[in-house]
Amino acid sequence: MNxxxxxxxxxxxxxxxxxxxxxxxxxxxxxxxxxxxxGKNLFRDWRYxxxxxxxxxxxxxxxxxxxxxxxxxxxxNFGCGSSREHAAWAIKDYGFLVVVSSFFADIFKNNALNNGxxxxxxxxxxxxxxxxxxxxxTLSVCxxxxxxxxxxxxxxxxxxxxxxxxxxxLNGYDDIDYLLSxxxxxxxxxxxxxxxxx
Amino acid sequence: MGKTLFEKIWDTHIVxxxxxxxxxxxxxxxxxxxxxxxxxxxxxxDRGISIFRPAQIVxxxxxxxxxxxxxxxxxxxxSRFQVDTLIANCKKHxxxxxxxxxxxxxxxxxxxxxxxxxxPGMTIVCGDSHTSTHGAFGTIAFGIxxxxxxxxxxxxxxxxxxxxxxxxxxxxxxxxxxxxxxxxLYIIAKISASGATGYxxxxxxxxxxALSMEARMTICNMSIEMGARGGLIAPDxxxxxxxxxxxxxxxxxxxxxxxxxxxxxxxxxxAAFDIELTIDAATIEPMITYGTNPGLGIxxxxxxxxxxxxxxxxxxxNLEKALQYMGLTAGQSLIGMPVQHVFxxxxxxxxxxxxxxxxxxxxxxxxxxxxxxMIVPGSQKVAKQVVKEGLDIIFSAAGFEIxxxxxxxxxxxxxxxxxxxxxxxxxxxxxxxxxxxAGARTLLASPLTAAASAITGVITDVRTLL
Numbered sequence: 001m002n003x004x005x006x007x008x009x010x011x012x013x014x015x016x017x018x019x020x021x022x023x024x025x026x027x028x029x030x031x032x033x034x035x036x037x038x039g040k041n042l043f044r045d046w047r048y049x050x051x052x053x054x055x056x057x058x059x060x061x062x063x064x065x066x067x068x069x070x071x072x073x074x075x076x077n078f079g080c081g082s083s084r085e086h087a088a089w090a091i092k093d094y095g096f097l098v099v100v101s102s103f104f105a106d107i108f109k110n111n112a113l114n115n116g117x118x119x120x121x122x123x124x125x126x127x128x129x130x131x132x133x134x135x136x137x138t139l140s141v142c143x144x145x146x147x148x149x150x151x152x153x154x155x156x157x158x159x160x161x162x163x164x165x166x167x168x169x170l171n172g173y174d175d176i177d178y179l180l181s182x183x184x185x186x187x188x189x190x191x192x193x194x195x196x197x198x
Numbered sequence: 199m200g201k202t203l204f205e206k207i208w209d210t211h212i213v214x215x216x217x218x219x220x221x222x223x224x225x226x227x228x229x230x231x232x233x234x235x236x237x238x239x240x241x242x243x244d245r246g247i248s249i250f251r252p253a254q255i256v257x258x259x260x261x262x263x264x265x266x267x268x269x270x271x272x273x274x275x276x277s278r279f280q281v282d283t284l285i286a287n288c289k290k291h292x293x294x295x296x297x298x299x300x301x302x303x304x305x306x307x308x309x310x311x312x313x314x315x316x317x318p319g320m321t322i323v324c325g326d327s328h329t330s331t332h333g334a335f336g337t338i339a340f341g342i343x344x345x346x347x348x349x350x351x352x353x354x355x356x357x358x359x360x361x362x363x364x365x366x367x368x369x370x371x372x373x374x375x376x377x378x379x380x381x382x383l384y385i386i387a388k389i390s391a392s393g394a395t396g397y398x399x400x401x402x403x404x405x406x407x408a409l410s411m412e413a414r415m416t417i418c419n420m421s422i423e424m425g426a427r428g429g430l431i432a433p434d435x436x437x438x439x440x441x442x443x444x445x446x447x448x449x450x451x452x453x454x455x456x457x458x459x460x461x462x463x464x465x466x467x468x469a470a471f472d473i474e475l476t477i478d479a480a481t482i483e484p485m486i487t488y489g490t491n492p493g494l495g496i497x498x499x500x501x502x503x504x505x506x507x508x509x510x511x512x513x514x515x516n517l518e519k520a521l522q523y524m525g526l527t528a529g530q531s532l533i534g535m536p537v538q539h540v541f542x543x544x545x546x547x548x549x550x551x552x553x554x555x556x557x558x559x560x561x562x563x564x565x566x567x568x569x570x571x572m573i574v575p576g577s578q579k580v581a582k583q584v585v586k587e588g589l590d591i592i593f594s595a596a597g598f599e600i601x602x603x604x605x606x607x608x609x610x611x612x613x614x615x616x617x618x619x620x621x622x623x624x625x626x627x628x629x630x631x632x633x634x635x636a637g638a639r640t641l642l643a644s645p646l647t648a649a650a651s652a653i654t655g656v657i658t659d660v661r662t663l664l
Contacts, residue, residue: 016519017512018391018491022630027611031262031276033236033283035344045632075512077392080425080491081630082609083327084234085343106395106427107327107341114345162359164219174345176245179353182214182222186250186355189213189224 002116003172007097007141008151010069013131014061019074020081021108025090027082038086039093062094066135073100073130073139078119079108088112098141100148102127113165114174120148126157143169200466202363203432204398207338207463211321213355220357226320228254228350229306230293232284233261233611234325238348239287249291251354256315257288257295260305261326262611265574265601268298277612302445304577304603307331307545311415312579314444318433318460323350328545328627330421333430334414335437336463338398340428361427362396362472365465367403370479375661377555378413379547379625379644381405382420383485383495385477391493395425397472400465405479406431411440412551419546420627423492432464484660486532487629487642489520494629496532498647498659504528523631524639525619532657536568537641539622540652541634542598543574544608547625547645550583556598556649557589559663565597566655572599572614574606598652610635623651 029041040053047062049055056063072091078101079087088111091099098118112119120141122130126148130139133152140149143166149156161169168174179186201209213222230238235257242249249255262277272278281298288295296302302309307328310316316332322339323329325347332339342356349356368381386393399421406414414431421429438457441447448456483497494517496502502521505528508514521528542548542556553575565571573593575581581603584590593600607614608626610633616622618637625648629640641657650660 017516020491020628020630022609022628022633026632026636027261027609030233030611031274031280033280034240035237045636051636077395077425080391081327081422081628083325083341083343085237085325085345088343103392103395105392105425107343107422111343111345114343162219164216164357175349175357176241176352178216178357179222179349179355180247182355183353185214185222186224186353190354193210193224 001172001174004097004116004118004169005143007070008138009071010067010136010138011071011073011100011130012061012067012069014072014074015131017075018077018080021079021084021087022081024079024087025084030084030086035089037093038090039095042090042094070096071098071100071139071141072096073127076101076103078104080105083107085111085115088115088117092117100127100130113169116169116172118143118169120159122148122157122159126155129155199470200468202465202469202471203336203400203430203463204338204363205469207319207321208360211338216357220359222355223321223358224355225323225350226254227256227315227322229310229322229324229329230255230257230347231261231306231324231326232259232280234344235287235347236280236283237344238351239291241348242351247352249293249351252292254354255293256310257284257293258303258306258309259284259297260603261605261609263298263604264612265604265606265614268602301578304579305545305548305605307415307419308549308576308580311335311411312444312577314441314447317441317447317456318437318463323356327422328419330426330428331415331419331545333418333421333428334411336430336433336460338428338430341422361398363400364394364397364426364473364475365400365402365471367474367476368401368405368479369403369476370405371408372405372479372482375484375646375664376482377644377646378409378416380482380485381479382417383487383492383642384482386420386424386492387485387495389424391423391491392425394421397426399426399429401429401431403476407434410551411436412549415549416546420492423627433460484644484647486647486657488524488526488532489517490523490629490631492627492629492642494520495642498533498657502526502528502530502532532641533659535657536621536655537623537651537657538569538620539616540569540571540648541574541607541622541624541626542572542645542648543576543606544626545576545605546627548574548576548580550580552625552645553580553584553589554587556645557592559646559649559660560596560598560653561592563596563653565652568655569652571597571652572601572607574601574614575603577603607634609633610638616640623648623657
C-alpha cells in the first residue's frame with residue numbers, strides 16, 4: 001500500500017449529502033475482476049448524460065475545469081449503502097488521495113483506509129467554511145499531526161484517526177501483514193475454541 | 199454488570215486486543231460471491247499465501263447471474279468471465295461452491311439460513327452489506343470490503359473496533375396488512391439513513407418475538423440502511439425450531455450441545471446499551487419510500503413531506519433533489535399514482551413466506567395490464583417450494599412472471615432493469631438514484647404493498663384489499 005502523510009492541494013467540492021456507493025460507482029461497472037481502471041466510471045451517472053462520455057453534464061463538479069486536486073470534499077454521510085470497495089478504488093484511481101466529509105459511512109471508511117485513501121472527518125462548521133472557499137484555494141493535510149488547514153485563512157482543525165490505522169497509513173502497512181504475524185495466536189485460539197465446544 | 203447479546207458473542211471471538219487499536223476478531227463463517235471476491239483471491243495469490251481455512255467458506259453466484267435460462271452459458275461476456283473466475287478460484291482453493299445449476303444456489307443471505315449454515319452465536323462476514331441478515335439468528339454478521347475478504351482468506355480474522363450498541367424494542371401488535379418490512383422501513387424513516395452509523399442494533403420486544411425467522415431476517419437485513427454495521431435478534435424457540443433438521447444444522451448429540459449454548463445467548467437484564475428506543479407496533483402503517491435513500495419513507499396514507507419549516511439547508515436541498523429525481527411533488531399523496539413495474543425479490547423479501555403472502559393476496563386476481571410484474575425467488579430451494587405449493591399457478595394466472603434465483607433487479611447488475619423515468623414498487627432494500635437501472639424510480643415497500651399495487655396498477659394501501 002502507498003504511504004500517506006502530507007498533502008497540499010486544491011480540492012473538488014461535491015456539495016451533496018448521503019452520497020451512496022451506487023452513485024460513486026454504479027453496479028453495472030462491478031463486473032471487473034481486477035482493482036484497476038474504475039476511475040473513468042467514478043460518478044458515472046452524475047458525470048455523463050445517456051451513459052455517454054461525449055455528453056458530460058456541465059453542472060457536475062468533476063466536469064468543471066475550474067476545480068481539481070487530490071482532495072475530494074463532500075457532504076455528510078459519504079459512502080453509505082453497498083459495501084463495494086470498488087467505490088474506494090474508483091476515487092483513488094481518479095486521482096484523489098483524501099476525502100473530507102463531516103460524516104462517513106462505516107464500511108466505506110474502512111475500505112478507504114485499507115486502500116491508502118485518507119478519510120478525514122471534520123466538523124459541520126469547518127465543512128461549511130471549506131465549501132465557502134474560492135476555486136484557487138488549497139488545503140493542507142498532515143496525517144502525522146492529524147490536522148487539516150485551510151491555507152487561505154490559516155484555520156486549522158484536528159481530526160481523529162485510530163492510532164493503529166495511522167501507523168499503517170504512514171508506513172504503507174496493511175492489516176494482512178499484521179494478521180499474518182499473529183498466525184500462532186489464531187491457531188491457539190482455534191484449539192481453545194474447539195475444546196470449549198466439546 | 200451483565201452483558202448484551204452482542205458482547206457475549208464478541209467476547210468469545212476475540213483472539214487478541216491490539217494496543218491503541220482494533221481487536222483481532224475470529225470469523226466462524228465466510229460467505230463469498232462472484233462480484234467482491236476475485237480481487238481478494240488475486241491478492242492472496244500475489245502474496246504467495248494459501249487460504250487459511252477454506253472449509254469455513256461457502257460460495258455462491260448471485261449478484262451477476264441471469265434470472266432466465268440459467269442452464270445456458272451466460273450471454274454477457276464480462277458477467278460470464280466473473281462467474282467463471284469464481285468457479286476457477288473455488289476449485290483451486292478447495293472452497294465449496296453452490297454455483298448456477300446447483301440445488302443450493304441462491305442469494306447468499308437466503309441460502310446461508312435455509313441450509314442451516316447460519317447458526318446462533320457465530321461471527322459471519324461476507325463482501326456484501328446485507329450480511330446483517332444473518333443477525334436474525336443471534337449472530338454477529340456484517341458486510342465487509344474486498345480487502346477484508348482477503349484478510350479473512352489469509353487469517354480467518356479481521357481487525358475490528360468494537361461498535362457502540364443500540365437496542366430497539368418493538369412492543370405491541372402489528373395491525374392488519376402490516377409486516378416486518380414495514381417495521382424496518384418505519385424505523386429507518388424515524389432515525390434516518392445514517393442514524394445508526396457506528397452501532398450494532400439489537401431488535402427486541404414482543405412484536406419481534408412474535409415474528410417468524412424469515413420476517414426477522416427482513417428486519418436485520420436492512421440494518422445497514424440506517425448506517426448500522428449489523429443488527430441482531432436473540433435466538434428463541436422460533437429460531438431453534440427453524441434450524442432443526444436443516445442440511446448443515448447440528449444433529450443428535452451435537453444438537454443438544456449447541457442448543458444448550460444457544461440458550462445462553464440473550465442480553466442480560468442489567469446489560470447496558472448506548473441508546474435504547476421503544477416503538478409501538480400498532481402505530482406502524484404499511485410503509486412506502488418516496489425519495490432516494492431508504493430513510494425517506496412514509497406511512498402509505500401520509501403525504502410526501504414539504505420543505506416548510508426545515509431548518510437544515512442540507513436537508514432541504516436533499517429533499518428537493520430527491521423529489522426532482524423521483525418526479526414527485528412535496529405534499530402529494532402517493533396512493534393512486536400509476537406504476538409501471540413491480541419487483542418482488544432480493545435478499546430482503548424473496549423467501550417462501552414472502553411469496554406465500556403475495557400468493558394469498560393475488561389468488562384469483564390478475565395484474566393491471568399496464569404493470570410488468572417480476573417475481574425472483576431467493577434460491578433454488580425457494581423456487582422448488584413455490585412449485586410444490588402450487589404458487590406458480592397462482593402467479594401465472596395473475597400475470598406475474600417468475601424468474602430463476604438471483605439478486606436481479608435489486609441492484610441492476612444483470613439485464614433485469616427498470617427503464618429510466620419509470621416507477622417500480624420494489625420489495626428490495628435500496629431506492630438510490632439509478633439503483634435499479636439508470637434513471638429508474640424505486641419505491642420500496644413490503645411484498646403485500648407490492649402485490650396490491652401490481653393488481654391495481656397504482657400505489658395502493660393493501661388494507662383496502664384485505
